[in-house]
Amino acid sequence: MPVTAPPAAPRPWLADPPPLVRGYRRTVPLPVRRAVVAVTGAGLRRAAMRGLCGLSAASGALRLRWARRRLRRAGVAGDGRIVIADRYGARVATLAPSPTPLFARAENLRLVCEALDAARLDHFVVRCYSNVASAVGVRADQRGAVVAALSALCAREAGYVSLPGRRLRAGSRLRPGGTRRAWRRLADAPVVRFTRFHASPGAGLVLGVAHGCDIEFWEPGTLGGERLLLAPRFNRTTASVPLVGEPVRASDQLFTRLAPASGWRPGPLVRTRPEFITRLPDEVRFPIDVVYTWVDGSDPQWQRRRAAAAGEGYHAQADNAARYANRDELRYSLRSLHLYAPWVRHIYIVTDRQVPDWLAESHPGITVVDHHDIFDDPSVLPTFNSHAIETRLHHIDGLAEHFLYFNDDVFLGSPVTPQDFFLANGVSKFFPSRALIPLAPVGTCDVPVSAAGKNNRTLLEGRFGTTVTQKMKHTPHALRTSVLAEIEREFPEAVSATMASRVRSTSDISLPSSLHHYYAFLTGRAVPAQLRYDYFDLAQPTIRARLARLLRSRHCQAFCLNDTVSSDHDLADQLALLHPFLDAYFPLPSPLERAVTRQETRQPCPSPSLFP
Structure with missing residues (x-):
């Protein structure tokens, strides 16, 4: 049942x-x-x-x-399966303990390849342009046998077939693949997508047609006297392969940029042709780490340290409780990494003698770094200035040359690849905002981000003779440790003054979130780029409707849930809004959460219409 x-x-x-x-x-x-x-x-x-x-x-x-x-x-519903429904109709999904886009892609590819292997049909995995879906090439003159094998597969595995596309626009495009009617509608299609839906227990997360496997029917032909198979659509590598060729085995990591870089986490082997295993110039082969800065402002010991610190922030935003509020965002941001960036090598969480009680510290993929581990001058500690902490990130022991810096209120909203943040030659990308840095001199009326931007601008004007005017979006920041170290050597006084400031000051610089990007750009090591991104101010009256739209569409690659002006009363209301949203968007615990916590975590009510 x-x-x-x-x-x-x-x-x-x-x-x-x-x-x-x-x-x-x-x-x-x-x-x-x-x-x-x-x-x-x-x-x-x-x-x-x-x-x-x-x-x-x-x-x-x-x-x-x-x-x-x-x-x-x-006869398609049975043990280990669940019936889900959305606006397009009902579907049968296979249950998986903790499905991810990379898992769903790999499972659909495995099922197709195994079915073709069992039928003894020639096939090869193709290096397609999609990173969340896969593709397998077959001979078009064997279409009848291929359809028979896939039809049997669909009947056995509750599979569906459709035309490939970025979104499922109409229910008629997706049909149970075990029926003749479905294949009659696709009789002339050069590419057909196979999908087995995957769902978590309770259907909190359902992965569907976006992660299917495309079956490409390659037409036999002749070119220059050579008998070839001709591709029905563009791919990353070749428009043709020999009609008869020896298959080879290669790591599936070559066929999706979502997979970890080859060499440090091996992937399954797949059957392909030699033409598809060439190394491409846009492949990112270096490891990429992630660094978070995190604080729990409700911790009594931290509050006592904060109360004993000399000096107060010069601006209301610098001292507002919202800056230090712990809404459990870090837990959900790590879930977003697990879902949408499985290629990350290692995660570092920088804290002030604090560890989230739900964090699995023993997990090999994460390290908690205390401020004392990265500050070489203990006299400046404790510090409550994020700008000061950010001047020391590149001193983390073992940190990769290339890394992403996250604030804990930044989340990934859909799959991202290393190429979204770095070029294959190591050049980093940054994402300028339309928001401007005021041209007036620094003053006490400036919000902290504007004051730091002005100080960054002064340094860059003196070094390069150019005036920067744009702030940066609140995205993950793509950084290089060597560039950060060079900036520290180039501007030692500004970096040291910021590091020594226990609370935000008008003399601060913002090193990883702005100065790095402009300095790297002006020295030929960074380029401006675009990322599908949105910023959500939790204090705005329209926040509920905007979050609802984001949850339905999941169109952003990254988004920020930020607030700097709320009162304690506002924080309580925001928690009542934020937790249901984050539970619905990221319903499954990541491996970085303790096992007890994962069992105790409340599974949200299913929302089958939400297909990441």
């Missing part, structure tokens, strides 16, 4: 709008909708929305019940 997801608890701000509401918004012009709002009260509109949500929930439960019965009769 299938394990069916229980109905979700009411969470209207996290759920998709009811179908009737979506249809109303699509068909009724905006001026008319505004006129309706003008003549109706908020209470009436809320009542109507509650009614539509209730109708939608009832109809959804009925559709799910019918779909479950239909799938059971079809």
Whole structure:
């Protein structure tokens, strides 16, 4: 019997709008909708929305019940599987303890290759452009046998077939692959995608068609007298391979940039052709680490140290409680790394004699670094100035030359690759913001980020004769330890003064979040780039609706949940908003969380419409 997801608890701000509401918004012009709002009260509109949500929930439960019965009769639902439903219909998903995009991609590829191997059909893994999906080439003149093998696979593994695409736009595009009807619709398709859905227990996380395996039908042909197989679409390596060629085995790490760099974490071997195992010039072959700075402002011992520190921040933002508030963001940021950046080699968490109680310190992939381990002048400790701590990050013992610096309120929102942050020749990327650094001299009215930006600008003007005006986005910062060390040698007074400042000061510089990027750019070691990113100020009144949209679309590669002006009362309200959102976006504990904590972690109510 299938394990069916229980109905979700009411969470209207996290759920998709009811179908009737979506249809109303699509068909009724905006001026008319505004006129309706003008003549109706908020209470009436809320009542109507509650009614539509209730109708939608009832109809959804009925559709799910019918779909479950239909799938059971079809024989595809069984032990270890779960029936899920979204706006496109019902699906059967295979349960996995902790699925990730890389896992779902590898499983779909494995199933296809094993089915073709069992049928003794020639095939080869192709170096396609997607990093979250895979591709296998087969001979087009063997299409009948390939379809028979894949049809049997779909019937056995609850697989689906469709045309490949970035998003599933219509339910008709995805059909159970064990039926003749599905393959008749794809009879002339040069590329067909196989998908087995993977879900965590409770369907808190469902990985679907984005991580399928594409079957490419390569047409036999002749070019220059040589008999070849011609590719049906572009790939990273070659437009043709010999019609008859010896297969080779290669690590699957070559076929996706999501996989860890080859050599330090081996991957499974796959069958391919020699043309697809060439080393490409854009491959990132060096290790990349991650560094976090973290503080728990609710820790009584830390609060006593903070109270005893001489001096106060010059600006309200420097002393606001929101700067030190622990909303458990680090836990969820690490979950985002586990899901969307499995290529990271090692993670360092820089703290002041604090360790999160849920952290699995014994895990080989993480190291907690105390301030005393990186500050060579203990007289400046304790420090409560993030700018000061950031001047010492490159002194972490064992840190890779290339690393990403995260604040704990920065999250990955979808899969990223090393190439999103570094070029293969080692050059780092940075992400300028439209926000500007004011041109006026530094003053006590400047917010800390502006004051530090102005001081950075002064240093760069003196060294390079150029004036920088843009701030940086609150993304992961791609850094090089050698560049940071060079800046420390080039501007020793500014770095030392910032390091010695226990609280934020108008004389601070911001080393990893701004100065590094401009200095590296002006010395030919960094380039500006783009990252799908958004910034969310938790104090803004529209935050609830914006988070709902982010959760539904998952369009960002990175996002920041930040706040510098809230009161204690605001923090309590934000926690009530933030935790359900983060639980829904990152429902599964990462391996960096203690086993007891993972068992105790509340599994969120399933939201099957959310397919990362």
